[in-house]
Amino acid sequence: MDFLVGADSDDGRSSRRSRAGRGRRRKRRRNKGGFLAPMLAIIILVGGLGGGGYYGYLWLRDVTTPDDYTGQGTGKVVVEIKQGQTASDVGRALEEQGVVKSARAFTDAVASAGKSSSLQPGVYELRKQMSAAAAVELLDPGKQLMDRVTLKEGLRLSDTLTTLAKATGKPVKEFQQAAKDGEALGLPAYARGRLEGYAFPATYDITPKMSAADILTAMVDRFNQTAEKERLVAGAKEMGRTPHEIMVIASIIQAESGKLDDMGKISRVIYNRLKVGQMLEMDSTTFYGLNKYGIAATNADVESTSPYNTYRRKGLPPGPISNPGDHAIQAALNPTEGDWRWFVTTDPERGITKFASTEAEFLKIKAEFEQNQGQQKQGNG
Structure with a gap:
């Protein structure tokens, strides 16, 4: 019975295995056929895309490539890059002025040329309808109009x-x-x-x-x-003067000095004369009031009623007589120490100026100037 039972069990298992085996075989056959269909569909789909993909690429390229002109353009357009403007700001301005076809083409060209940081404020001459790359080339700082x-x-x-x-x-x-x-x-x-x-x-x-x-x-x-x-305001206060008076003094120093080394001494002469109430007697101020130029004022010149005639009016003239540079301003604020009260440019051609502390010394260097002037006139004659 055990045998029969065992046999029956074996036959059952065998039968089940047999059915299972047939099922698996049937399933494999179905899977084989199911695999080919999707593959065929993919092949068909890829083939379809292969035909339309090229046109899709062209469309994508047109969408992503900004509009741009070609060539160097024509005519003239004066363009100003202002302080703080970005490449995008400049691009929009160029597009509005008809220089480039699109701001995006310009910013792309700037990035491509690696010049994003080299767009400098200034005025440039460009052309109408030029390529963005050509526009970038003309916006070089060395090509500014000035x-x-x-x-x-x-x-x-x-x-x-x-x-x-x-x-x-x-x-x-x-x-x-x-x-x-x-x-x-x-x-x-x-x-x-x-x-x-x-x-x-x-x-x-x-x-x-x-x-x-x-x-x-x-x-x-x-x-x-x-x-x-130069600390003009503070320096003027230290000198007991207004900033305007310092500028008047600086302008006289600038007009009277033949050399940079003389400026501090001329400054001291001015201060020394102002201190004792002496007339400044500066030819440069007198000529300014007469709207003329010269080396030495004549008797007629010093009779002028101009407020700039320091031969007749004490103190400083009402305003500067020239536009002084920084050295003259420095000299007006920092006069050289000394007791000079006169100076004469004895040799104007070579810019030689001599200084005197007494009237006797002054007359001596004045005579030297007159002698040099006489010799010069003889040479010219």
């Missing part, structure tokens, strides 16, 4: 304005008009609204976009910076 003007120390304001007019091509009347508005130019209160003496002599880069007022404002700004650096 006039470089050097204004020498000691120039009178009238000469300064004439020089600026010639350098910029602007009418001198524009500069003269702008010079009248001291408040707009940023003049300090002690300048009393007059630009003479406060248009600081230096080298300036002037762009076509700058107005006459802009240029003069830049010069006043430079003066204000120098005044702060």
Whole structure:
């Protein structure tokens, strides 16, 4: 019975294995067929994409590539990059002016050229409808439109304005008009609204976009910076003078000195004369009042009723007679120690100036000057 039971059990298990085996075989056959169908679908799908993918690429490329012109463009467009503008700001401005086709093309060209940090404020000349890359090339700081003007120390304001007019091509009347508005130019209160003496002599880069007022404002700004650096206000107080008086003294020093080394001594002569109430008797101030130039004032010159005639009026003239540089301002604040009360430029051609503490010494160096002048006239004759 056990045998029969065992047999029955074996037959049952065998039967089940047999059925299971047939099931697995049937399942494998079904899986084989099911695998081919998805593969075929993928192949068909990929094949479809292969045809449309190229056009999709072209569409994507057109979407991601910004509009841009080609070539160097035509005509002229003056463009200004302002302080603080980013490449995107500049790109939008160029697009609005018709220089580049799109701001994005410009920013891409800037990034591609590695010049994001080299866009410098200034005025540049570009062209209409030029490629963004060509525009970036013309925005090099070395290609800025500007006039470089050097204004020498000691120039009178009238000469300064004439020089600026010639350098910029602007009418001198524009500069003269702008010079009248001291408040707009940023003049300090002690300048009393007059630009003479406060248009600081230096080298300036002037762009076509700058107005006459802009240029003069830049010069006043430079003066204000120098005044702060030299401690003009505090230094004037230490000298017992106003800042305006220091600038008057500095302008006389600038006009009278032949060499840098003489400035401190000339400054001391001025202070020594003011201290004892002596007339300054400066030819430079007298000539300024007469609106003329010269080396030595004549008898007719010293009879002038001008308030700048220091042969007839005691003390300082009412205002500066020129635009002094920083060395003259320093000398006005720091006169050389000495008891000189006279000086004579005995040899103007070589800029030789001699100083005297007594009237007898003064007459001696004055005679030397007259002798040199006589010899010069004979040589010229």
